[in-house]
Amino acid sequence: MKIPRFLLAAGASGSGKTLLTCGILQAFVNRGLTPASFKCGPDYIDPMFHTKVIGTKSRNLDTFFADEKTIRHLLAKNSKGCSLAVMEGVMGYYDGVGGTTTKASAYDLARVTDTPAVLIVNCKGMSVSILPYIEGFIRFRKDSGIKGVILNQMSPMLYPRVKKMAEEELGIRVYGYVPKVEECVIESRHLGLVMPEEVEGFREKLCRLAQILEGTLDLDGLLELAESAGEYEETDCAEAGKSMLKGQEKVRIGFARDEAFCFAYEDNLELLKELGAELIPFSPLRDGRLPENLDGLLLYGGYPELFGRRLEKNAALREEIREKLGQGMPVMAECGGFMYLHDTFEDGEGNPCNGVGAIHGRAYKTPKLSRFGYISASKKEGTVFGEEIGACPAHEFHYFDSTNCGTDFYAQKPESSRGWECMHSTDTMLAGFPHFYYYGNTKLAEAFLNACRKF
Numbered sequence: 193m194k195i196p197r198f199l200l201a202a203g204a205s206g207s208g209k210t211l212l213t214c215g216i217l218q219a220f221v222n223r224g225l226t227p228a229s230f231k232c233g234p235d236y237i238d239p240m241f242h243t244k245v246i247g248t249k250s251r252n253l254d255t256f257f258a259d260e261k262t263i264r265h266l267l268a269k270n271s272k273g274c275s276l277a278v279m280e281g282v283m284g285y286y287d288g289v290g291g292t293t294t295k296a297s298a299y300d301l302a303r304v305t306d307t308p309a310v311l312i313v314n315c316k317g318m319s320v321s322i323l324p325y326i327e328g329f330i331r332f333r334k335d336s337g338i339k340g341v342i343l344n345q346m347s348p349m350l351y352p353r354v355k356k357m358a359e360e361e362l363g364i365r366v367y368g369y370v371p372k373v374e375e376c377v378i379e380s381r382h383l384g385l386v387m388p389e390e391v392e393g394f395r396e397k398l399c400r401l402a403q404i405l406e407g408t409l410d411l412d413g414l415l416e417l418a419e420s421a422g423e424y425e426e427t428d429c430a431e432a433g434k435s436m437l438k439g440q441e442k443v444r445i446g447f448a449r450d451e452a453f454c455f456a457y458e459d460n461l462e463l464l465k466e467l468g469a470e471l472i473p474f475s476p477l478r479d480g481r482l483p484e485n486l487d488g489l490l491l492y493g494g495y496p497e498l499f500g501r502r503l504e505k506n507a508a509l510r511e512e513i514r515e516k517l518g519q520g521m522p523v524m525a526e527c528g529g530f531m532y533l534h535d536t537f538e539d540g541e542g543n544p545c546n547g548v549g550a551i552h553g554r555a556y557k558t559p560k561l562s563r564f565g566y567i568s569a570s571k572k573e574g575t576v577f578g579e580e581i582g583a584c585p586a587h588e589f590h591y592f593d594s595t596n597c598g599t600d601f602y603a604q605k606p607e608s609s610r611g612w613e614c615m616h617s618t619d620t621m622l623a624g625f626p627h628f629y630y631y632g633n634t635k636l637a638e639a640f641l642n643a644c645r646k647f
Contacts, residue, residue: 193268193423193424193425194423195267195268195271195276195277195421195423196275196276196277196415196418196419196421197267197271197276197277197278197279197305197307197308197418197421198276198278198279198307198308198309198310198339198414198417198418198421199232199278199279199280199281199298199301199302199307199308199309199310199337200212200213200216200278200279200280200281200309200310200312200342201281201285201298201299201302201309201310201311201312201338202281202284202285202311202312202313202314203284203285203311203313203314203325203329204283204284204314205283205284206314207312207313207314207344208312208314208344208345208370209280209281209312210238210241210280211401212312212342212344212370212405213229213238213241213242213278213280214241214242214398214401215398215401215402215404215405216278216402216405216409216411216414217229217242217246217278218398218399218401218402219402219405219406219409219411220275220276220278220411221246221247222399222402222406223411225275225276226246226273226274226275227246227274227275227276227277227278228246228250228251228270228271228274228276228277228278229242229243229246229250229251229277229278229279229280230250230251230252230253230267230270230277230278230279230280231250231251231252231253231279231280231282232252232253232254232279232280232281232282232296232297232298232301233252233254233282233283233296234252234254234256234257234566234587234589234627234629235252235282236454236455236456236457236493238250238280239251239252239458240454242280249458250458251266251270251458251459252457252459252629253266253267253279253301253305254296254301254629255295255296255300255301255304256289256295256296256566256585256606257296257585257629257631257632258585258629258631258632260304262631263301263304263305264304264305264424266459266631267305270459276415276418277418278418279298279301279302279305279307281297281298281301281309282297282298283297283298284297284298285297285298285299285309285311285329285338286298286299286329286332286333288300289566289606289607290605290606290607290608291607292607293607294333295606296566299333299336299337302337303335303337306421306422306424307337307421308337308339308340308417308418308420308421309336309337309338309339310338310339310340310341310342310367310414310417311326311329311338311340311341311342312341312342312344313325313326313341313342313343313344314344314345315343315344315345315346315354315369316345319350319354320357322343322354322358323357323358323361323362326341326358326362326364327362330362330364338364339364339365339417339420340364340365340366340367340413340414340417341358341364341365341366341367342366342367342368342369342370342409343355343366343368343369343370344369344370345370345371345372346369346370346371347371348369348371348408351369354366355369365413366410367409367410367413367414367417368405368408368409368410368413369408369409370404370405370408370409371404371408373400373401373404440468440645441468441645442468442469442470443468443469443470443487443488443641443644443645444470444472444483444485444486444487444488445464445469445470445471445472445486445487445488445489445490445644446472446474446482446483446486446488446489446490447461447471447472447473447474447490448473448474448475448476448489448490448491448492448529449473449474449475449492450475450476450477450478451477451494451495451498451499452476452477452494452495452496452498452499452502452503452528452532453476453491453492453493453494453496453528453529453532454494454495455492455493455494455526455527455528455627456490456492457627457629457630459629459630459631460628460629460630460631460637463630463631463634463637464630464637464641467634467637467638467641468641469641469644471490472486476503476506476509476510476532477499477502477503477506478506479506479509480506480508480509481508481509481512482509482512482513482516486516486521487521487522487644487645487647488521488522488523488524488640488641488643488644488647489513489516489517489521489522489523489524489525490523490524490525490529491523491524491525491526491528491529491530491532491533492525492526492527492528492529492627493526493527493528493529493627494527494528494529495528496528496529496531496532496537497528497531497537497538497539497540497557497592498539498540500537500538500539500540500543500545501539501545503532503545503547504545504546504547507546510546510547510548510549513548513550514548514549514550517533517548517550517620517621518550520620520647521620521647522577522620522621522640522643522644522647523550523620523621523622523623524621524622524623524640525621525622525623525624526623526624526625526626526627526628527588527589527590527625527626527627529623530551530555530594530623530624530625531547531555531592531594532547532548533547533548533549533550533551533623534547534548534549534551534552534553534554534555534594534596535547535549535551535552535553535554536554536555537554537555537556537592538554538555538556538557538592540557542556542557550621550623551594551596551616551623552596553594553595553596554594554595554596555592555593555594555595556592556593556594556595557591557592558591558592558593559591560591561589561590561591562588562590562591562592562593562625563588563590563603563612563625564587564588564589564590565587565588565589565605566585566586566587566605566606567585567586567587567588567603567604567605567606567611567626568583568584568585568586568603568604568606569583569584569585569586569601569602569603569604569614569615569626569628570582570583570584570601570602570604571600571601571617572599572600572601572602572613574600574617575619575639576617576622576636576639577619577620577622577639577640577642577643578619578639578642578643578646579635579638579639579642580635581633581635581636581639582633582635583633584628584632584633584636585628585629585632585633586603586626586627586628586629586632587626587627588603588625588626588627589627590625594625596616597613597614597615597624597625598613598614598615598616598617598623598624599613599614599615600613600615600616600617601613601614601615601617601624601626602614603626614626619643620643620647622636622640
């Protein structure tokens with residue numbers, strides 16, 4: 193299968209990957225192309241920026257969450273009908289699991305998908321020293337996959353000379369430069385970036401940036417690079433148990449989605465649909481009651497702390513959710529959704545707000561990340577939704593904690609001796625801070641839907 197593609201990476205976080213990825217996507221859209229976009233790693237927010245640019249859903253590709261065959265399958269599946277695929281790296285190019293490996297790094301994704309990489313180099317404060325910096329990244333691994341560079345924060349006067357040196361001495365293609373563009377900067381927040389809707393003049397900023405990049409980047413060259421990516425056979429993903437569920441009765445799942453609950457992997461939602469779920473969106477902020485005839489609930493993460501008082505004031509919905517869960521309606525709740533299920537949860541200023549009351553305890557704000565990063569989460573004993581599912585890859589990233597995190601699972605950090613107890617798990621509930629990616633273990637999604645069918 194032919195999938196024109198390239199990956200944008202950098203030497204470190206804060207090098208401008210997201211801003212440049214959005215600008216390049218916008219420039220391609222302006223040319224009438226239909227790019228698909230992918231984020232390396234577990235991040236929810238960068239794909240929202242990609243979605244804002246291209247008007248379709250962006251996806252994650254994470255080599256910790258899923259095996260190589262599944263990653264290639266998801267790339268092929270989600271690139272169908274698009275002109276090309278543009279991937280955005282994570283952290284530094286070689287930075288992977290545990291801080292000591294390249295597993296789940298941008299390099300690992302480029303390797304697994306056989307995708308040419310373009311290194312974004314932050315040139316602030318450098319001139320000739322840019323060359324050994326680039327050379328180190330190229331030579332660190334024989335199969336680095338780095339086929340070109342973009343020089344960020346580069347002086348237009350200096351650029352022609354640095355480009356000449358890099359191409360002659362390193363044999364690497366330079367795909368242009370990006371001058372300092374303060375008017376296009378997007379501010380940071382505790383989960384990486386602010387939401388696209390919160391950036392004043394976001395569309396205008398992106399259009400301005402795309403206009404600048406049309407003049408400073410070799411976009412035609414990037415398209416040629418994408419076309420040079422190798423072909424591979426589209427292989428079927430090993431989705432254990434999918435055929436077993438084929439033809440079974442569909443189930444109606446209430447899916448919380450609004451400004452407070454906005455973190456959901458689109459591939460998770462698609463897999464649930466393929467396995468028989470009909471996802472019915474509702475807003476805990478605005479809806480006075482749940483949708484009718486539901487068989488289960490999904491409460492994913494987001495920013496409930498920013499809307500604490502509004503969530504509290506919607507007492508009728510909170511009461512209905514508590515009643516339904518008390519009647520045995522299955523629920524999966526992650527991070528922000530888990531906080532919402534508490535007796536109380538603190539808002540961004542530390543004020544207590546009433547929650548659903550299905551989890552007895554208090555979710556509270558902490559001054560730093562409580563637990564974060566990849567984990568392998570396993571039920572300590574017994575079943576999940578009444579079924580044996582084994583270990584599930586997941587990740588945590590939260591500035592909040594709980595007086596009642598749960599003790600039914602054990603979270604093991606990869607490449608580390610560190611771990612902790614977490615999660616509330618019964619035959620009808622799975623709730624805690626970890627975020628799960630269902631393609632890492634499809635048995636979790638299957639067990640949830642089977643519990644919904646029983647209900």
